[in-house]
Amino acid sequence: MSRHILYGLAGAGVSLLVLGVPTDLLPNPLFTRMVPPRPLDYLALVVVVALSGLLAATYAYPAACPTAERRTLAGSMLTLFGIACPTCNKLALLLLGTSGALAYLQPLQPLLSVFGIGLLVSALLLRVRALRSARPSMP
Structure with missing residues (x-):
């Protein structure tokens, strides 16, 4: 298996875990x-995982664009x-309260x-x- 495919699969897998687990879109305890x-x-999770895999695959090649890393983050x-759940976000709850986060x-x-997908x-x-x-x- 070529290096860029491994990078892409690893990037997609990490993205799925990092985004899916804390948002509970991937059921977990x-x-x-x-x-x-x-x-x-x-839908957004699937699109972001696919884009993250494609972005990770580009890192298998030596040429890099450093500004893309900021956009990716x-x-x-x-x-x-x-x-994410609007009422599970501690910052949103602190600033808006539960009803404000929902409203x-x-x-x-x-x-x-x-906007996030556009940046990716x-x-x-x-x-x-x-x-x-x-x-x-x-x-």
């Missing part, structure tokens, strides 16, 4: 959700806040997921462009 997940949360964090944060969560797509495009300019023969 460590975390529980107070608000049931929406179908959009599962920001996109992953935004998506995490977008798919203000929960309606914004799909938008956070979309732009990071992937930057890395692919950098790789193609470094290796013109790459398919």
Whole structure:
């Protein structure tokens, strides 16, 4: 199996665990959700895991675009806040309270997921462009 496939599978697996376990989209005994997940949360998780795998696969090649790392982190964090339980977020509870988190944060969560996915797509495009300019023969 080639190196970029291993990197991609590892990146997708880590992303699935890091995002799926604390948000309880992957059922586990460590975390529980107070608000049931929406179908959009599962869709966002699948898209982010796929993008993370593709991004991780680009790290198998030596050419790198350092700005994409910031976008990757920001996109992953935004998506995490977008798919997490709004009342399980300690910062949201501290700032807004339970009713405020449900009234203000929960309606914004799909938008956070979309922005996070957009950042991950732009990071992937930057890395692919950098790789193609470094290796013109790459398919």
